[in-house]
Amino acid sequence: MTLRDPVCGMDVDESGLRADGFDDLAFCAQGCLEAFQEDPSKFMTAAAVPAGALPVAVGVGAPSFAEAPPDTVHLSIEGMTCASCVATIEKTLKATDGVLDARVNFASQEAQIDVAPGRADIESELTAAVVSAGYGAAPIGDGQDEDAEATARDSHYRTLLKKFWFAALVAIPVMYFSYPELFPGIPEKGSTELNLIWGAMALLTLPVLLWSGSQFFTGAWAAFKHRSANMHTLIATGITAAWLYSTVALLFPDFFPEERLRDVFFDVTAVVTALVVLGMALEVRARARTSEALKKLIGLQAKTARVIRDGQEADVPIESVVVGDLIVVRPGEKIPVDGEVVSGSSTIDESMVTGEPIPVEKTEGTVVIGATINKTGSFRFRATRVGADTMLAQIIAMVRDAQGSKAPIQRTVDKVAGFFVPAVMIIAVATFMMWYTVGPEPALLYAVITAVTVLVIACPCALGLATPTSLMVGIGKGAENGILIKSGDALELAHRITTVVLDKTGTVTRGEPMLTDVIVYGADSEDEVLRLAASAERASEHPLGEAIVTGAADRGLELIDPDEFEAMPGHGISALVRGRRVVLGNLKFMADRGVAAGAAEELLAQLADLGKTAIVIGIDGELSGVVAVADPVKTDSIAAIARMHEIGLEVVMLTGDNVRTANAIAAQVGLDRVFAEVLPEDKAAQVKQLQAEGKIVAMVGDGINDAPALAQADVGMAMGTGTDVAMESGDVTLIKGSLTGIVTAIELSRATMRNVRQNLVGAFAYNTLGIPIAAGLLYPFFGLLLSPLLAGAAMAFSSVTVVSNANRLRSWRPTLAKGVG
Numbered sequence: 001m002t003l004r005d006p007v008c009g010m011d012v013d014e015s016g017l018r019a020d021g022f023d024d025l026a027f028c029a030q031g032c033l034e035a036f037q038e039d040p041s042k043f044m045t046a047a048a049v050p051a052g053a054l055p056v057a058v059g060v061g062a063p064s065f066a067e068a069p070p071d072t073v074h075l076s077i078e079g080m081t082c083a084s085c086v087a088t089i090e091k092t093l094k095a096t097d098g099v100l101d102a103r104v105n106f107a108s109q110e111a112q113i114d115v116a117p118g119r120a121d122i123e124s125e126l127t128a129a130v131v132s133a134g135y136g137a138a139p140i141g142d143g144q145d146e147d148a149e150a151t152a153r154d155s156h157y158r159t160l161l162k163k164f165w166f167a168a169l170v171a172i173p174v175m176y177f178s179y180p181e182l183f184p185g186i187p188e189k190g191s192t193e194l195n196l197i198w199g200a201m202a203l204l205t206l207p208v209l210l211w212s213g214s215q216f217f218t219g220a221w222a223a224f225k226h227r228s229a230n231m232h233t234l235i236a237t238g239i240t241a242a243w244l245y246s247t248v249a250l251l252f253p254d255f256f257p258e259e260r261l262r263d264v265f266f267d268v269t270a271v272v273t274a275l276v277v278l279g280m281a282l283e284v285r286a287r288a289r290t291s292e293a294l295k296k297l298i299g300l301q302a303k304t305a306r307v308i309r310d311g312q313e314a315d316v317p318i319e320s321v322v323v324g325d326l327i328v329v330r331p332g333e334k335i336p337v338d339g340e341v342v343s344g345s346s347t348i349d350e351s352m353v354t355g356e357p358i359p360v361e362k363t364e365g366t367v368v369i370g371a372t373i374n375k376t377g378s379f380r381f382r383a384t385r386v387g388a389d390t391m392l393a394q395i396i397a398m399v400r401d402a403q404g405s406k407a408p409i410q411r412t413v414d415k416v417a418g419f420f421v422p423a424v425m426i427i428a429v430a431t432f433m434m435w436y437t438v439g440p441e442p443a444l445l446y447a448v449i450t451a452v453t454v455l456v457i458a459c460p461c462a463l464g465l466a467t468p469t470s471l472m473v474g475i476g477k478g479a480e481n482g483i484l485i486k487s488g489d490a491l492e493l494a495h496r497i498t499t500v501v502l503d504k505t506g507t508v509t510r511g512e513p514m515l516t517d518v519i520v521y522g523a524d525s526e527d528e529v530l531r532l533a534a535s536a537e538r539a540s541e542h543p544l545g546e547a548i549v550t551g552a553a554d555r556g557l558e559l560i561d562p563d564e565f566e567a568m569p570g571h572g573i574s575a576l577v578r579g580r581r582v583v584l585g586n587l588k589f590m591a592d593r594g595v596a597a598g599a600a601e602e603l604l605a606q607l608a609d610l611g612k613t614a615i616v617i618g619i620d621g622e623l624s625g626v627v628a629v630a631d632p633v634k635t636d637s638i639a640a641i642a643r644m645h646e647i648g649l650e651v652v653m654l655t656g657d658n659v660r661t662a663n664a665i666a667a668q669v670g671l672d673r674v675f676a677e678v679l680p681e682d683k684a685a686q687v688k689q690l691q692a693e694g695k696i697v698a699m700v701g702d703g704i705n706d707a708p709a710l711a712q713a714d715v716g717m718a719m720g721t722g723t724d725v726a727m728e729s730g731d732v733t734l735i736k737g738s739l740t741g742i743v744t745a746i747e748l749s750r751a752t753m754r755n756v757r758q759n760l761v762g763a764f765a766y767n768t769l770g771i772p773i774a775a776g777l778l779y780p781f782f783g784l785l786l787s788p789l790l791a792g793a794a795m796a797f798s799s800v801t802v803v804s805n806a807n808r809l810r811s812w813r814p815t816l817a818k819g820v821g
Contacts, residue, residue: 006025006036017033019033019036019037019040022040070100070101070114070115070116070117071114071115071116071117072112072113072114072115073112073113073115073122073123073126073139074110074111074112074113074139074140075110075111075113075123075126075127075130075137075138075139075140076109076110076137076138076139076140077089077104077109077110077111077130077135077136077137078109078135078136078137078138079134079135079136079218079219079222080104080109080135085135085222085223086104088133088223088226089102089104089111089130089133089135090102090103090104090111092129092130092132092133093111093113093126093129093130095129096122096125096126096129097125098115098116098122098125099113099114099115099122099126100114100115100116101113101114102114110140111126111130111137113126123139127139133222133226134221134222134225134226135222157281160277160278160281161281163211163212163213163273163277164212164274164277164278164281166207166208166211166212167208167212167213167270167271167273167274167277168274168278170204170205170207170208170270171208171267171270171271171274173201173204174201174204174205174266174267174270175267175270175271177194177197177198177201178201178264178265178266178267180194195250198246198250198264198266199250201246201264201266202243202246202247202250202264202266204266204270205243205266205269205270206243208269208270208273208274209239209240209243209269209273212273212274212277213235213236213239213269213273213277215232215277216232216235216236216239216273216276217232217236218232219232219233219236220232220233220236220237235272235273235276237424237425239268239269239272239273242265242266242268242269243265243266243269245264245265246264246265246266246269249264250264300371300392301318301370301371301392301393302318302334302335302336302337302370302371303317303318304316304317304318304336305318305320305321305325305327305336305337306327306328306329306330307320307321307325307326307327307328308325308326308327308328308380309325313328318336318337319387321336321337321383321386322383322386323383323384323385323386324382324383325382325383326342326380326381326382326383327339327380327381327382327383328378328379328380329346329368329374329378329379329380329381330374330378331346331374331375331376331377331378332373332374332375333373333374334371334372334373334374335348335368335369335370335371335372335373335374335381336370337370337383337385337386337390338367338368338369338370338383338384338385338386338389338390338391339367339368339370339381339382339383339384339385340365340366340367340368340381340382340384341362341363341364341365341366341367341368341379341380341381342364342380342381342382343364343379343380344364344377344378344379344380345361345362345363345364345377345379345569346361346362346374346375346376346377346378346379347359347360347361347362347375347376347377347541347542347543348360348362348368348369348372348373348374348375349372349373349375350369350372359375359543361542361569361570362379363569363570367384368381369390369391369392370385370390370391370392371390371392375541376541391680391681424454424771427454427771427775428451428454429451430775431447431450431451431454431774431775431776432447432450432451433447434447434775434776435447435450435451435776439776446776446785449785450774450775450776450785453774453775453786454771454774454775457766457767457770457771457773457774457786466756466759466760466762466763466802467756467759467760470752470755470756470759470805470806470809471491471492471752471756473752473755473806473807473809473810474491474748474749474751474752474755474809475491476810477748477809477810477812478491478732478744478745478748481741481744481748481814483732483733483734483741483744483745483748484732484733485731485732485745486730486731486732486733489731490715490731490732491748491749491752491753492749492752492753492756493696493714493715493749494698494715494732494745494746494748494749495746495749495750495752495753496696496714497649497696497697497698497714497715497746497749498648498649498650498695498696498697499649499650499651499652499690499695499696499697499698500644500649500650500651500652500697500698500700500742501652501653501654501686501687501690501697501698501699501700501709501713502651502652502653502654502671502700502701502739503653503654503655503699503700503701503702503706504653504654504655504657504662504665505631505655505657505702506702506719506737507700507701507702507719507739508633508634508637508653508665508669508739509631509632509633509634509637509665510631510632510633510634511631511702512547512631513543513544513546513547513613513629513630513631514547514550514551514629514630514631514632515547515548515550515551515552515554515627515628515629516612516628516629516630516632517607517612517626517627517628518530518625518626518627518628519603519625519626519627519628520624520625521599521600521623521624521625521626522619522622522623522624522625524619524624524625526625527555527557529617529619529624529625530548530551530552530555530557530625530627531552531557531558531559532577532580532582532617532619533548533552533582533584533615533617533625533627534548534549534551534552534553534557534559535559535560535561535562535575535577535582536562536565536573536574536575536577536582536584537549537573537584538559538560538561538562539561539562539565539573539575540565540567540573542567542573544613544615544629545573545584547629548584548615548627548629551627560577560578562575562576562577562582563575563576563577563578563579564576568585568589571585571586571588571589571592572584572585572586572589572590572593572615573585574593580619580620581619581620581621582617582618582619583595583617583618583619584615584616584617584618584627585615585616586615586616587600587601587604587616589616590616590618590623593618593621594621595616595618595621595622595623596622596623597616597618597623599623600614600616600623600626603626604616604626607626607628608660608661609660609664610630610664611630611660611661611662611663611664611665611668612628612629612630612664613628613629613630614626614627614628615627615628615629633665633668633669634737634738634739636738636739636740636816637669637739638668638669638670639740639816640738640739640740640742640743640816641669641670641671641739642670643740643743643815643816644742644743644746645670647743647746647747649746650672650673650695651670651671651672651673652671652672652673652674652675652690653665653666653671653673653674653675654675654678654683654686654687654699654709655674655675655676655677655678656676656677656678656679656680657676657677658676658677659674659676659677661676662674662676662677663676680708681708683701683706683708683709684708684709684711684712686709687699687709687712687713688712691712691713691714696714697713697714697715698713698714698715698716698717698742698746699712699713699715699716699717699730700717700718700719700734700739700742701716701717701718701719701730702718702719702737706718710730710731715731715732716730716731716732717730717731717732717733717734717741717742717745718730718732718733718734719733719734719737732745740814740816743814743815743816744814744815744816747814747815748812748814751809751812752809755805755806755808755809758805759802759805759806762798762801762802762805763798763802766798766801767798773786774786
């Protein structure tokens with residue numbers, strides 16, 4: 001047994017020096033023992049870390065001490081609106097005493113903070129720091145009420161929808177009565193009737209401004225307190241300027257030097273508020289799915305275990321199981337913890353952890369994994385890893401860490417908004433001062449009008465709509481083509497992907513064994529050999545046997561039940577079928593049963609090189625044939641991978657399968673690189689290594705073992721035919737389970753981001769050209785002063801242009817037809 005020296009970090013045999021009262025520790029030398037005895041508390045954090053988890057510190061002279069790893073605190077954050085909020089919170093957290101590093105994930109609304117060891121009391125300080133920055137925070141612990149969190153999230157989503165519907169209903173009549181020149185039945189401009197209608201519009205849009213748009217003002221105020229600006233600043237500034245100007249125009253008509261300068265823009269307040277709030281609601285709903293993966297992973301854990309204690313079987317809570325417990329598992333039951341089989345045998349479905357569809361045979365001495373399903377037999381195993389040490393618990397931890405460490409997408413609009421809004425404010429003030437100082441009489445009125453016109457024409461409606469409208473259309477097109485994109489972030493980042501990493505089973509291949517070859521050696525026909533082999537396998541519960549039986553049934557062969565049946569797990573079967581002795585298995589099993597199968601050795605090697613599992617058939621003591629079973633490549637995988645190469649992507653396969661099978665599949669479909677025999681816990685590390693090479697990585701998988709890698713990747717794509725946990729961990733779900741979906745998702749992302757860039761250029765062009773004109777640039781030369789009505793029309797036209805351009809995406813079509821896999 002290997003123990004940890006807590007002082008120097010070395011692995012030490014249990015025969016090493018020991019300290020009284022610390023049975024789980026050993027020391028490499030007297031110096032380390034004495035240092036520990038002098039102050040045990042100094043090293044207890046390191047001592048608690050399992051062997052192999054700490055690097056050994058190397059020094060000169062006296063023994064060097066291994067530093068204890070930092071503790072990690074997780075906080076749930078409320079009130080973030082954009083990337084600028086992320087930067088503000090990270091800066092605040094990093095300034096807190098004892099914090100080593102802080103990472104805030106905008107998508108999951110969580111902060112992951114590395115703190116100095118032993119600072120168990122720091123959670124309250126971190127929470128207070130976030131609150132002082134203008135946001136809400138609460139610790140995330142093992143006892144967190146997931147249902148309460150989901151309830152709060154659903155309540156927020158419903159509130160946003162109510163705000164949207166209210167604003168939308170108000171916007172309909174407001175838009176109609178805002179344009180008396182365009183719509184029939186509206187009183188003439190300047191009439192008492194129209195003024196009364198406008199007064200009603202002012203009252204109707206006030207609750208839209210203050211209730212439906214309340215989050216814009218709270219977000220803008222939080223940014224203002226930290227001397228920054230965000231998207232909420234833009235929206236709040238625009239809708240407020242529109243409402244205030246309109247109210248002044250309504251209540252004080254004589255305030256305007258010319259009648260043409262008097263107009264109302266209550267429709268701007270209502271429509272912009274409705275659209276932006278709808279986008280926020282959709283974002284909340286999409287973001288909520290990211291936390292479902294952890295819930296499903298936790299739900300896989302068994303609740304109880306049947307443990308033998310004092311010679312008696314007893315069902316105990318999973319938390320009570322300790323290393324060394326002897327546990328009984330019966331057919332159909334879930335294995336509670338990781339361990340090693342001590343008696344009995346069975347086949348176990350490990351697909352929920354490994355992603356591999358073929359159940360694995362387990363005999364004495366083999367390892368079993370917690371949360372997997374026992375299929376056929378009963379057995380006993382000894383617990384070797386419990387609690388946080390089980391494979392499932394480690395996968396859960398890796399998914400959480402990968403999600404927390406993933407940097408949020410830098411939102412271009414928010415970055416620019418930080419400069420755009422203050423710049424507009426400065427221009428508006430400068431415009432006022434210029435007209436007030438050197439403008440014609442009445443200078444004050446001209447100054448007010450031009451300043452407000454600057455604010456109206458610079459209203460960031462088009463800027464606010466430029467990105468979300470294109471993303472909404474793009475996400476909708478994805479759904480039409482069998483691609484569920486969870487967020488705009490995923491769609492935005494997908495256009496930068498350079499490397500696609502594919503899991504093998506269920507992703508490149510079908511994920512189920514099928515009969516592929518029947519080769520005859522003896523006098524019997526191919527159908528007769530297959531009929532006898534399949535009849536013998538009818539009594540077997542092995543998945544390869546099921547593939548043979550299914551293959552025979554597909555050929556219309558009549559099968560019969562064997563008169564005798566004997567199975568040797570891991571080797572083969574022997575059966576008596578209508579008086580004929582039929583044996584199926586490997587070469588060793590053939591030799592044991594007296595069947596000379598040497599002639600099939602070369603064929604077996606060839607089939608193995610093709611990634612197939614070959615089974616030798618002997619009938620009445622003679623070599624009669626070979627059948628091959630394989631997990632075949634999906635019909636459209638080759639075309640999809642070829643298209644990936646055409647659009648400049650590197651395609652990599654990552655699998656836990658053996659090298660020979662992996663290389664065979666890679667050669668068949670044309671992959672660039674292959675990583676084989678990768679353990680489930682190492683998949684995320686492989687993705688991280690590719691990212692370290694400077695690649696933007698998309699990971700495509702379908703099993704729970706893929707969940708950490710899906711979370712680690714820049715974009716995780718889960719096959720819709722896979723596990724729920726894989727789909728929840730991924731940013732994109734390919735409903736059809738076809739690789740053509742990857743191509744479609746990336747091409748759609750590129751088209752969408754091209755559309756976003758067009759929208760942003762158009763939006764900024766309107767503002768950039770319109771602001772100087774609104775400030776009165778043309779007045780000294782042509783005597784022209786831009787009316788707020790025209791300013792509002794220009795702003796509205798820019799919004800219409802943006803939405804119309806986004807709708808062009810609706811005509812987009814994928815290069816490859818949707819595959820069915």
